[in-house]
Amino acid sequence: MNSKDGTKSMNVLKVIGGKRLQGSVDITGSKNAALAILSAVLLADGVTTLYNVPDVSDIHIKLRLLSRFGATYEWREGALIIDTRNLHTAEVEEELVRPIRTSFYILGSLLARLGKTQLPAPGGCNIGARPVDLHIKGLRILGAEIDLTGGIYYAEAPNLQGGEIYLDFPSAGATQHLMATAALTPGMTVIQNAAMEPEIVSLAAFLGAMGARIEGAGSSTITIQGMDRLTGCEFRVPADRLQAGTYLLAAAITEGDVTVRGVMPEHQTALLNKLREAGVDCSEGHDWVRVQMVGRPVGVQKIKTMPYPGFPTDIQQPMAALLAIADGNSTIEETIYEGRTGHVNELNRMGAKIMVQGGRVSHIDGVERLTGAHVVASDLRAGAALVLAGLAAEGETIIRNVHFIDRGYQNFEQTLTALGGDVERIPVTEFEQALS
C-alpha cells in the first residue's frame, strides 16, 4: 500500500550497505515551506498556483484538510492550483489535524477570513510534546477569543486588530502562523524574537505575492501591515534544505561524492561547518553544494542544535549516524526538543556506541563499522538516520515504519539508488514470508 496517503506503511526499506554514493541530486520542494504556505493560502480570496510542491504524505493530508473548509484544488502538469474563494467553517475529525502539526496553523487564516472556527488541538509526537501556547498567546494579542474544550479549540475573532507580540521562544511555527494571520488583520503587527528559519522568509515572500506588506522576515523582528484583502498568486516553493542536508550526509557516510543542486548554499552553512570539522571535503557554488569523502570522519566534539542559523535540529539525527562511525568521540546536544533521540537505540542495534544523557545529550564513541540489522523508525528524521546508517553498514538493514520517512522525503529510495545505493521498498508481507 502506497503510504503517500499517510496510512500506516505496509512496506519496509531494505538497504544493502557498502556502496559509495556518486552523482548529483536535484532537490525537490521543501515540505516545511510548502506546509506553511498551505496554511496561509486560505487567506487568499482567489485562486493560487503553486509550483515545486513536494509529493510527500504530509502535503496530501493537509490538502484534504483544506478541502474540508471549502478549498478546492487540482494538480495540473505538476502545479498545484488551489481555489480558496468559498471557505466555510467545518467540524473536522482530529485524525486530520493530530498527525500533521501545521494543520493547526490554519486557525489564524480561518479566523481572518471567517471570523470564527473550531479545530482539534494538534498532538505531540515522538520527538516532543509540541505545545502551541505561543500560537494561542499571539492570536489572543491580535484579538482572537480562543477556548480549548474537549480537545477542540473554539475560536472567534469579532474584530482582529494588529498588536505587539513577543515570542518567549523563536518558534518557527508560531512565527509562521502569526505572521500570516497578521497579514489579513487590520493595523500594524510587530513580532519580536521571531524565528529566522528560511521557511519564514519564503512564507513572507508568498504572502507578499498575495499583496501582503511584510518587513524583516528572516530577522528577529518582523513588521506586518495588515491588508483588507489578499489575492491568489503564483509562487514556487523553494528547495528542501533538510532533504539537501540529508543527501550530503549520505555522501559523507558512504565515502561518496554527491552534489545537491537547486539549493541555497547559505542554508547549509551550519552543517558544512561541522562536516569540515569532521574532515569531510565540502565545496559550493551559487545553487549547489558538493560533498566528497575518503576514509572515516573524525569525531566532532560539540554539536548543539539551535534555532536557525544554528545547527538544525532536523539534521542532528542523520549527523549522529555519520559520527557513529567516526574515528574518535562526538557530542550532540539537542536543545530544541525534549525527546529527539529515537534513533539512538536503533543505531546501537547496528553496533553504534551512543549514550544519551538527560534525554538531550548524545555521547557518541565512534566505531569502525556498523552492521546491518532490523530497525524501526520512530520519526521522520530518525528514519532518515537509519537509512544512512544502513548505507554504510556491512550487510542488510531492514527499516520499518517507512511511513514516517514518506512524510518528508520524496522518492527517497529511488534517489539513493540512482546515486549507486542499494535501497529497496518491499511490502511487509513479502518480507515476512521471506522470514518464515
Ligand code: EPZ
Ligand atoms: C518546525 O516545527 C518544523 N516543522 C520542524 O521540522 C522543525 O524541527 C522545527 O520547526 C524547528 O526548526 C515544520 O515546519 C512542519 P517550533 P515547529 O515551533 O514549528 C516549542 C521536521 O522534521 N514550542 O520552532 O513545530 C516546541 O515544543 C520537523 O521536518 C513551544 O513551546 O517548531 C519546540 O520545543 C520536525 N510553544 C520548540 O518550541 C509553542 O507554541 C521548537 O518548536 C511552539 C513551539
